[in-house]
Amino acid sequence: MHDTALAVDATLWLNSFSQALERRDIPGALTLFAQDCYWRDMVAFTWNVKTTEGKPDIAAMLTATLEHTAPCKWQLGQVSGSRSGTIEAWFTFQTSAGHGEGIFRIENGVCVSILTTLQSLHGHAEPLGAARPKGVRHGADRNRETWSEQRSRQEAAFDNGEDPYCLIIGGGQGGIMLGARLKQLGVPTIIVEKNPKAGDSWRNRYRSLVLHDPVWYDHLPYIPFPEHWPVFTPKDKMGDWLEMYVKVMELTYWGGTECISASFDEAEKRWIVHLQRDGKAITLRPTQLVFATGAYGPPKFIELPGADQFAGEILHSSRYRDGADYAGKNCIVIGAASSGHDVAVDLWEAGAEVTMVQRSPTTVVRSQTQLDLAFDIYSQVATENGIDVDRADMIAAATPFGLQPPVQRELTERIKARDADFYEKLAATGFQLDFGEDETGLMMKAYRTGSGYYVDVGASQLIIDGAIKVKSGIAIDSLTRTGMRFADGTIVPADVIIQSTGFQSMHEVVAGIVDRATADAIGPCWGLGSGTRNDPGPWQGELRNMYKPTAQEALWFQGGNLALSRFFSKFLALQIKARMEGISTPVYQTPF
């Protein structure tokens, strides 16, 4: 279709839609949707991260939210079309609370999906661009306070016991990005981190780790990586970037500070949080508490019968640092996902004898294939075509999770066809491959369980060559003094066993810091309720408990890879800011 024709169709649809909403005519608005339809909302209508699916659910959502949201001033932005006949159109709008932006997709004149996002709050826009701070007060002033004096004064206030409005537990990338968003919104925030310095969460990982995702996908808000930045960031370089970022974004970041416990004072509507800062006990009373304690929670160990008689060392991959300690030794890596593969390569490079124990099939995608086929909107070409990371994030978000499986299945087909030879050789070693039980591949595994996949950056060839041995599909029987016995009677000698067995849900950290009852009331984090292995239903439509209100008032979760933390930190920050400003935030369908 010609561009003008696309724009006409998009204009007609948006006009009819916005007029129906302004008339509060929900049945009228629903006639503009296809039978199978999705409305994904980031805080604009629902004060939640919420996808409603199908006309009855959308009707229920609008019935509950339309009156107080009072959307208006809809304006069409860029419109484009695909060969399949889908029209994709950007738009802006206003609500009673703020300014919004979205994308709708129409087919045959009716909407198949719409994304609405709150971008800023009325009267509380971030001081950006023309609104940036002046940075100087010209004229003579005997009481002049310089920038660094002002910074020191602000930091000293917190040091001297002033309570922040928001306390973020965990100063990895997730806590840092949220801290930066809150800083820009003027929300007094302290980030507490038990490691001494920002960036240590990456530095402390094994020595050979390099990010698996390309630079275009990894930018932090406000300060994108420069043009010369490598495609794949080595972990210590990432650590340095985070440390620089904390400083330049002027975040209040308390390294060497561990959160020991927290309880919610119902009467005061504040948290009482006990910290150990450089060995000294401190109590803070923030209004909002964010757990940014690690994307996937505490390490998960598996029971190894006979562990008490094993003479060697057993550790979790999160404690593994450097293969040099194991040169010439027999090493068993339990687990065949990202960390398992990376640890196995690190050990092999150090000259260890490595056996990987695979307990369930793994989705493997070669890094270059992933780069070529899966990151089209996060790439150099996209950047040169004007799709910056914020735009790419919106485009990605415009496909709700419910519509992802067919897209991902099609991608899986292309990946399998392109690398058929590679997969054949890998399978021939006995390594068990899968692409998810519904063939939706790596990305859906990442959202559903955050586990069971590997972006191949070299380990697979070592497995094909037999340099890393694989024990697959044979149960571990028990440990002997010097090795691991399997159900088929074979024994693999071992000096060290590294459990690359993943992590528990983030809500387990809440059990340790708040209490078991609160953690159980909140329930697990992450996962979509897809009904596939380790992601039990019911279907949620969004990641459980992440970036949105939970069953515990004023308790939030932030985390995930760089891209998810970047995108969702904006909406979590707006939710917190709105509460600080006393803006009404009626949450549609809470909690989960």
Ligand SMILES: Cc1cc2nc3c(=O)[nH]c(=O)nc-3n(C[C@H](O)[C@H](O)[C@H](O)COP(=O)(O)OP(=O)(O)OC[C@H]3O[C@@H](n4cnc5c(N)ncnc54)[C@H](O)[C@@H]3O)c2cc1C
């Ligand atoms: C091999 C591997 C490759 C990866 N590749 C990529 C990639 O390419 N791109 C990508 O985006 N992601 C990648 N990730 C995944 C993901 O981005 C990281 O796991 C990331 O570190 C998650 O960030 P986070 O801030 O949620 O958690 P973390 O980085 O784990 O930070 C949490 C912080 O909380 C602190 N903390 C915990 N409890 C307390 C407490 N009680 N008090 C104070 N502080 C506390 C911890 O010390 C830690 O620093 C990779 C991960 C691995 C293992």
